[in-house]
Amino acid sequence: MIETSTNPRFGINSYLEWVEREGLRVAHGLSLDLFEVETADWPRLGAKASAAHFDGSGDYCNMIVIDIPAGGSTLPQQHLYEEAYYILEGRGSTELEFADGSKRSFEWGPRSFFGIPLNAKYRHFNASGTQRALMVETTTLPMIMNIFHNEEFIFNTPSAFQDRIGADKYYVGEGDLYRGRPGNDVWETNFVPDLGSLELVAWEDRGKGSSNIKILLADGIMHVHISEIAPATYKKGHRHDAGTHVLTLTGGGYSLLWDEGSTDFTRVEWKHGVVFPPCEGQFHQHFVTSNHASRYVATGLGNLRYPLTSKKRRQSFATADRKQATSRSIKDGGNQIEYEDQDPRIHQIWLEEMRKHGITPQLTL
Ligand SMILES: [Fe+2]
Incomplete structure (x- = not known):
């Protein structure tokens, strides 16, 4: 006889169930200002924290905001997921201990960026006795x-993953630069002292004066890139998969996001610490309205070394005469809107913003 259950467990999201069991606070939005996210005690970490979930988070990554009080430290951690950390505010250090007993440590400050090698034991320390340290990790x-x-x-898995430790120089702000075709230059390291001053490489496919670099952390599978937009210009509109966590670093401006066929723009103002991962296939475009270059860091899943999906592999290794789909015009089956094809309102909105700020546009169509 076949027995039937009236209460089957289907459609489970094990991650969200875990967040609830942990008592981890959650902030949610299309965009969030990480400086404004409220944190609460997270017993596992021994510090205050909040998960940051976005409409465009995608399926693979989250962000967690961590607030270490003055003079405080986190409890030792170890786990089988990857992390890319960015320091929003404060100064301190991180100590790593590997299965062979060897240790590494580095000191961080505002705009530092680092990875934790898979399953390494680690602990963060706030160096200040009076100020909090505020950090965000993409995981x-x-x-x-x-x-x-x-x-x-x-x-609680003891596997060593010694192959993830990497060179000693990766922990002191040095690294290896791999020059690829334009847009595919990679800086391999585990620690960047200041993302605001990291040297970038010109990549004008996405707009005049743009520059870019990809960062490979701890031989991991996470995607990281830094982009900079030239003063008083803007990038071309484009779309891609969800899950690219765009975090504003420097400069001033705004982004527009819109779904295909929609005539309404959603606008996000740029400010250090604002994050907005565009949703699946949602067009988005970044505009600078100051005389300073604007820089952001984007984190997600799948990089040049480990693309993970055939789609990312195709996009990353398209031949030189066949531009990758992300920078090919939508007229040619790609995902980028060339300046001459964009909604005329887009340029007018920007010109109006420039006029309000008293800035001379450096981009004419
Ligand atoms: Fe994008």
């Missing part, structure tokens, strides 16, 4: 938790 925890849905395995 692969949603993907890892949904694959294994086993907390014990993810947080």
Whole structure:
């Protein structure tokens, strides 16, 4: 005889269930100002924290904002998901301990960026006795938790992963630069002292005066790139998969986001610490309205070394005569809107903003 259950467990999101069990606070939005996200005690970490979930987070990555009080430190951590950290405010250090007993440590300050090698033991220390340290990490925890849905395995596996440690110089702000075709230059390291001053490489496919570099952390699978837009210009509109967590670093301006066929723009103002991952296939465009270059860091899943998906592999390794789909015009089956094809209102909105700010436009169509 076949027995039927009236209460089957289907449609499970193991990551969200874990967040609830942990008592981890959650902030949600299309965009969030990370300086304004409210944090609460997270016993696992021994500090205050909040998960940051976005309409465009995608399936693989999340962000977690961490607030370490003055004179405080986090409890030692170890786990099978990857992390890319960015320091929003404060100064301190991170100590790493590997399975072979060796240790590394580095000191961070505002706009520092670093990775934690997979399954390394680590601990963060706030160096100030009077100021908090505010950091945000992008992690692969949603993907890892949904694959294994086993907390014990993810947080308590002794495997060493010695191959992820990397060169000593990766922990002191040095690295290896791999020059690829335009847009595919990679800086391999585990620690960048200041993302605001990291040297970038020109990549004008996406707009006049743009520059870019990709960062490869701890031989991991996370995507990181830094982009800079020239003063008083703007980039071309484009679209891609969800899950690219765009975090404003420097400069002033705004972004417009809109769904295909929609005539309404959603506008996000640029300010240090604002994050807005565009939704799946949502067009978006970044505009600078100051005389300073504007820079952002984008974090997500899948990089040049480990693309993970055939789609990312195709986009990353398109031949030189066949531009990658992300920078090919939508008229040619790609995902980029050339200046001459964009909605005329887009340029007018920008000109009006420039006039309001008293800035001379450096981009004419
Ligand atoms: Fe984008």
